[in-house]
Amino acid sequence: MKLNELTLTEVIAGLKEKKFSRVELVSAVLARINAVDQKLHAYLTLNENVLQEAKLADESGQEVLGIPVAVKDVLATQGLRTTASSKLLEKYVPVYDATVVGRLRKAGALIVGKTNCDAFAFGASTENSGYGPVRNPWALEKTPGGSSGGSAAAVAADECIFALGTDTGGSIRQPASFTNTTGLKPTYGACSRYGLLAMASSFDCPGPMAKTVEDCQIIFDLIKGKDPFDATSSDVVKPVLPQEKVTIGLPKEYFAEGIAREIREQVLEAAKFLEEIGYNVQEISLPNTGYAISIYYVLVPSEISSNMARYDGIRFGRERSSLEEEVKRRIMVGTYTLSAGYFDHYYLQASKVRTLIQQDFEMAFKEVDLLLGPVYPVLPFKLGEKTADPVAMYLADILTVSANLAGIPGLALPCGFTADGLPVGLQLLGPHFSEKLLFKVGKDYQALTDWHKRKPVV
Amino acid sequence: MAELSKEEVLKIAKLANLELSEGDVEKFQEQLSKILNFVEKNSKVDVQEVRPLFNVTARENIFREDEVKPSLSQKEALANASASYNGYFKVKAVFED
Numbered sequence: 039m040k041l042n043e044l045t046l047t048e049v050i051a052g053l054k055e056k057k058f059s060r061v062e063l064v065s066a067v068l069a070r071i072n073a074v075d076q077k078l079h080a081y082l083t084l085n086e087n088v089l090q091e092a093k094l095a096d097e098s099g100q101e102v103l104g105i106p107v108a109v110k111d112v113l114a115t116q117g118l119r120t121t122a123s124s125k126l127l128e129k130y131v132p133v134y135d136a137t138v139v140g141r142l143r144k145a146g147a148l149i150v151g152k153t154n155c156d157a158f159a160f161g162a163s164t165e166n167s168g169y170g171p172v173r174n175p176w177a178l179e180k181t182p183g184g185s186s187g188g189s190a191a192a193v194a195a196d197e198c199i200f201a202l203g204t205d206t207g208g209s210i211r212q213p214a215s216f217t218n219t220t221g222l223k224p225t226y227g228a229c230s231r232y233g234l235l236a237m238a239s240s241f242d243c244p245g246p247m248a249k250t251v252e253d254c255q256i257i258f259d260l261i262k263g264k265d266p267f268d269a270t271s272s273d274v275v276k277p278v279l280p281q282e283k284v285t286i287g288l289p290k291e292y293f294a295e296g297i298a299r300e301i302r303e304q305v306l307e308a309a310k311f312l313e314e315i316g317y318n319v320q321e322i323s324l325p326n327t328g329y330a331i332s333i334y335y336v337l338v339p340s341e342i343s344s345n346m347a348r349y350d351g352i353r354f355g356r357e358r359s360s361l362e363e364e365v366k367r368r369i370m371v372g373t374y375t376l377s378a379g380y381f382d383h384y385y386l387q388a389s390k391v392r393t394l395i396q397q398d399f400e401m402a403f404k405e406v407d408l409l410l411g412p413v414y415p416v417l418p419f420k421l422g423e424k425t426a427d428p429v430a431m432y433l434a435d436i437l438t439v440s441a442n443l444a445g446i447p448g449l450a451l452p453c454g455f456t457a458d459g460l461p462v463g464l465q466l467l468g469p470h471f472s473e474k475l476l477f478k479v480g481k482d483y484q485a486l487t488d489w490h491k492r493k494p495v496v
Numbered sequence: 497m498a499e500l501s502k503e504e505v506l507k508i509a510k511l512a513n514l515e516l517s518e519g520d521v522e523k524f525q526e527q528l529s530k531i532l533n534f535v536e537k538n539s540k541v542d543v544q545e546v547r548p549l550f551n552v553t554a555r556e557n558i559f560r561e562d563e564v565k566p567s568l569s570q571k572e573a574l575a576n577a578s579a580s581y582n583g584y585f586k587v588k589a590v591f592e593d
Contacts, residue, residue, distance in 0.1 A: 133572040227553045240552060269558040332535045343512060350513070352587055354576035359515050366514055370505075370524055371531055373512040383539060389548030391541050396549055429530050445552030470553055 041066035042196045043493065046253035049105050049199055060104035060148070063199075064092040067106045067150055071197045074496045078173050080182075080191040082111050083119045084151040091148050103146035108198035110189045111152040112159050113244060114233040115139055118149065122235045123188075124157040125168040126349055126360045136233020137268065138202060138244045138261040145260050150198050153188030157362040159204055159237050160342070161185050162212055162414075162431060163424070166364040171421055174216060175494040176461060180418040183213030189247045190217040195496050200248040200257055204234060206241045207334060208413070208438025211450035214247060215413035215463025218452045218492060220480070221247040222254045225470045226445035227272045229258075230265035238341035239270075241442045250490055251451055251480035258473060274471045284479065286312060286466075287322030287406030292437055297415045304454035304462040305412045308483070312410070315486060317479070322406055324398040327440060329391050334439040335432055336375050336388040343372030367428065396444040399469070408468040408475055412437055413450050417460050441467055449476040452489040461489075499529045 041063045044052065052058055068089065075081055085091075088106065095104035109115055112122045114132035121127040135143065143149070156166035164172040164187035174182040175195040182191040186203030190213035193201050203210040205223035214221030222245045229244045236242060246257035265271045288309055293302055313319045346369050351357045361369075375384035402409065415434055424431050441448040446467055453464040466476045484490055500508075505525050509516045516524065570583050579586035 130576055133568060133575050225553065227555065240550065266560060270553075270555065272553060272555055329538060329541060332538050335531060336535050336538065347513070351578055352585055353573075356578075358513060361514075366516075366520075367524065367527060369512050369514065370508050370528055373508050374504075374528065374532070377508070377511060384535070386548055387538050387541075387543065388535075389550060390543035390546045391538055392549040393546050394541070394543070396552065428527060429534060432531075432534075443549075443552075 040196070042070045042199070044199065045249045046105060046200050046256055047250065050103065050256070053104065060092040060096045061089065063104070064089055064106050064148060064150070067198060070195070071150070074195055075197060077178060077496060078175060078191050078195060078197070079170055080153055080172050080188040080195070080197055081108070081151045082121060082123065082154050082169055082188070085118055085149050088148050088150055095146060095148065105147050105199050106150040107142055107147045108150050108153045108189055108192040108201040109139060110155050110186050110201070110203045112155060112204055112235045113139055113202055114235070115149055115152065118152065120152060120235070121168070122158045123155045123167040123169060124362055124365065126355045126358070128356065130354050134233065136244070137230035137265045139233060141261045153192055153201060155188050156185035157365050158235065158346070159185040159206060159209055160364045160368055162208065162435065163421070164188065165421060165425055166362055168362050173421070174418050175496045176217065176459065177418065179420055181216065181421055183216035183414070183418065185209040186247060187213045190214055190219055190221070193217070193219045193247050193249060194494060196493070200246060200253055202244060203247045205243045205245055205442065206237050207338065207435050207442050210245050210247055211438055211448055211465050212414050214450040216418040216461065218461035218463070218490065218494070219247060219249060220251050220254050220449070220451045220490060221245065222258055222473070223441060223448040224258060224262065224473060225447045227270050228262050228274060228447070228471065228473070230268040230271045232265055232267035236345040238338040239345060240341060241338060243442070251449065251477055251484050254449070255477045274473070277471050277474050279474055281407065283316070283318060284408070284475070285318040285320065285406045286479070287320060287402055287409045289322050289324045289327070289402070289409055289411055291324050291327040292411035297412055298417055300456045301412045301415070301417065301462050305410070305464045308453040308464050309410055311487070312479070312483065315482065320406065322402050322409065324402060324440065326391070326394045326398050327436070330395060330440045330443060331433055331436055333388040333391045333395070334435065334443060335371070336384050337392065339368040339372035340376045340385050341372065342368045343376060364428065392443050395440055399444045399446055403469045408466055408472065408479065410464060410466055413463050413465045414438070417456060417462070446470055447473050447476060449480050451480050451484065454489055498533060500525055500532070
């Protein structure tokens with residue numbers, strides 16, 4: 039196996055046992071990028087100094103990671119161009135690191151480059167990128183999902199050992215499920231948003247995207263925790279630890295009509311498998327699910343319109359008219375819904391319904407320990423297939439947005455393939471700060487299945 | 497089905513500080529109207545007794561000591577400016593003589 043094909047866990051062990059050097063590891067990753075990224079377009083910017091940094095890490099003799107990470111281009115990296123995949127920031131070079139990036143750097147990780155995504159993370163396919171879309175390593179004419187499609191593709195194609203993404207409405211989980219990789223949307227506040235180019239401040243979550251659940255846990259433990267630069271961040275408070283026999287709930291609203299048959303089948307198979315290996319599985323209801331999208335698309339564009347006001351072309355970036363179309367669209371919606379005379383009808387009302395969504399989860403978690411369901415209602419689609427109708431795209435976020443509305447964590451992992459060889463993923467959702475429980479269930483599943491070990495031929 | 501008027505779209509664009517072409521205005525008229533009609537179902541939910549959720553993990557009053565800590569230098573702060581002069585950001589004139 040080539041060094042770039044190893045998991046993070048394997049690399050950590052390999053470096054410790056001096057089986058290979060960091061220079062060899064990084065060289066393998068760079069060679070892979072050279073070989074396939076013309077086709078995939080997962081990266082927007084590469085760190086020219088990474089091989090030199092690897093050499094220094096090898097020579098330092100310290101127990102540092104020295105492991106190559108790809109960072110979604112909405113996270114600030116000091117000295118390395120950060121565009122948010124928008125033309126507006128084509129020349130922007132941050133003078134500081136995002137906290138999650140800084141914590142990885144402190145642990146010794148090496149940044150290979152910045153990955154492509156939908157512009158400002160607005161989208162679910164990377165087709166809204168100002169620099170052209172990313173292609174799915176499993177099927178080049180299809181999308182790897184979004185908005186963290188570049189990070190997902192880079193992990194799936196072994197163009198890095200692990201990556202960072204962000205999830206505001208599903209943008210880690212959905213691309214993970216489209217690319218046969220594993221991704222965690224942490225509890226809101228568990229990972230600092232400082233340095234994350236803000237989309238929707240009460241929703242945004244940076245998080246790990248990697249080859250296994252175990253890898254995601256290692257990364258999460260490095261980046262999580264209170265940050266004085268982010269007043270909404272917190273330490274993992276009162277962690278919900280696994281009890282004796284864990285009960286998994288299947289929300290019936292997540293398996294309704296409109297979910298592709300093959301997805302429903304693979305996910306239910308996985309649930310059955312978990313039952314066979316000792317978990318309780320039962321049906322549960324999240325009755326207000328029908329309002330999740332309609333409130334999400336009031337609240338998020340509203341918060342977007344406020345956060346995007348900073349792009350005035352004065353302190354950084356180009357003129358505002360260089361913003362991409364989807365970006366302008368969401369700014370406009372949000373400007374309207376927050377404007378005088380409309381705030382109560384739109385934003386305030388949606389915020390009240392948001393309480394009901396959170397209460398649905400609170401009620402459910404009185405009966406079960408965690409939830410299991412599909413991540414997206416349709417399989418990876420062809421580039422260009424859904425760009426004509428933005429509203430239709432929005433509707434497909436139905437399975438992911440509720441976790442962001444309630445601030446709860448979600449772990450997406452591979453659970454099978456369709457007859458055509460397209461990956462299918464499932465997600466585990468738990469109460470606030472229950473990441474440990476999600477990791478336990480995920481690791482149990484991955485210990486006895488090998489979907490996640492399959493690799494695409496690029 | 498309610499449709500936003502051209503004037504409303506132009507007003508939104510002005511509030512959002514976005515320049516729109518003629519074609520853009522028509523396109524956004526249609527798309528924004530569609531989105532706003534879709535979210536209209538929110539107003540049907542009875543939330544009389546429900547408090548709004550703004551703060552998902554219920555953290556309150558996060559304070560820090562009023563101490564000056566290191567920050568960006570002036571040079572760093574200006575590093576990405578489109579135009580600067582003598583350590584200032586240069587902006588379009590606000591006042592006319």
